[in-house]
Amino acid sequence: MALISLSLLVVGPASAAATEEALADEAAAAVAAMKQTAMTETAQPPAGFVDRPIVALDWTLAETLTGLGVRAMGVGQVATYASWVDQPALPQGTRDLGLRTQPNLEQLAALAPADILISPMLSSLAPRLSAIAPVTSIALYTPDADTWQTLVKATRQLGKLTQREPQAKQLIRLSTARLAGYNAALRQQAARKGQSPLPLLMVQFMDDRHVRIFGDNSLFQAVIERMGIDNAWQGDTNAWGFATVSLEKLVTLKGRMVVVEPLPPGGHQALAHNGLWQAMPGVRENSQASAPLFLPPVWSFGALPSANRFAALLASHLIDDEATLEGETTDGNH
Numbered sequence: 001m002a003l004i005s006l007s008l009l010v011v012g013p014a015s016a017a018a019t020e021e022a023l024a025d026e027a028a029a030a031v032a033a034m035k036q037t038a039m040t041e042t043a044q045p046p047a048g049f050v051d052r053p054i055v056a057l058d059w060t061l062a063e064t065l066t067g068l069g070v071r072a073m074g075v076g077q078v079a080t081y082a083s084w085v086d087q088p089a090l091p092q093g094t095r096d097l098g099l100r101t102q103p104n105l106e107q108l109a110a111l112a113p114a115d116i117l118i119s120p121m122l123s124s125l126a127p128r129l130s131a132i133a134p135v136t137s138i139a140l141y142t143p144d145a146d147t148w149q150t151l152v153k154a155t156r157q158l159g160k161l162t163q164r165e166p167q168a169k170q171l172i173r174l175s176t177a178r179l180a181g182y183n184a185a186l187r188q189q190a191a192r193k194g195q196s197p198l199p200l201l202m203v204q205f206m207d208d209r210h211v212r213i214f215g216d217n218s219l220f221q222a223v224i225e226r227m228g229i230d231n232a233w234q235g236d237t238n239a240w241g242f243a244t245v246s247l248e249k250l251v252t253l254k255g256r257m258v259v260v261e262p263l264p265p266g267g268h269q270a271l272a273h274n275g276l277w278q279a280m281p282g283v284r285e286n287s288q289a290s291a292p293l294f295l296p297p298v299w300s301f302g303a304l305p306s307a308n309r310f311a312a313l314l315a316s317h318l319i320d321d322e323a324t325l326e327g328e329t330t331d332g333n334h
């Protein structure tokens with residue numbers, strides 16, 4: 001708030017008014033997009049699909065292809081994809097190739113794809129797969145690299161590979177604009193209320209006592225950075241951007257819990273009787289403003305479609321109705 005006020009003093013009254021108006025317009029556009037787009041459609045592909053003679057064993061590649069409007073011949077673990085990735089849903093007619101790490105080689109050979117797409121994590125499969133078709137490995141999460149830029153690069157690479165370069169450019173542009181819009185809406189809301197969103201503790205439960213907590217090099221971190229939200233977890237993470245920790249380690253941290261489903265079987269009931277969970281930030285205070293957020297499945301190792309979905313779900317909780325009303329009154333189209 002002080003920084004905003006200082007910047008307005010420096011630029012002068014006329015520029016200050018223009019800055020406020022621009023911020024309001026950005027926020028209005030972001031909130032309007034959030035309001036008009038159903039949460040289950042936040043990462044849907046362009047209308048209709050084009051078929052390409054490729055298969056994708058990796059879900060991150062599969063969701064990106066879907067976001068480009070491409071139907072691959074097959075994807076690894078299609079049914080499980082629906083549980084962990086959820087959206088964007090794979091197009092009807094996508095074949096299930098079996099386990100991502102142990103695909104059905106006979107089925108793959110029968111499909112006779114022109115290309116088999118894998119991530120470096122599945123590189124050990126390359127010798128066997130290359131006997132069936134050319135194998136293309138596309139980098140997704142790389143240590144010491146900017147996660148967002150890596151995913152942007154992967155999107156461009158897949159767009160070129162599938163002759164969907166205009167769609168790849170559009171996905172990148174819309175993803176970038178969406179996060180910038182949410183950032184503007186949150187800044188506008190913070191200026192009005194004099195209070196920024198709490199830092200977030202973003203987790204997925206492994207069992208009733210252990211979670212994956214996401215930080216540097218994670219998709220979730222890349223998203224909240226662009227939304228202007230801090231991460232309460234400043235500890236070490238692995239190449240995929242998470243650390244596995246016990247709930248005890250989180251009790252003393254200050255921030256708002258964001259729990260990304262799916263939970264282990266009976267998870268919600270178990271948490272209601274879990275003393276450690278009851279001591280978590282936001283739970284012990286019993287405050288609506290800091291209460292944990294439970295989000296439907298978002299692929300935590302995803303690409304731009306999952307980034308869009310995660311951002312939209314967060315924004316639906318963090319941007320209040322007043323921001324919507326204020327955005328509507330400052331939107332020149334209304």
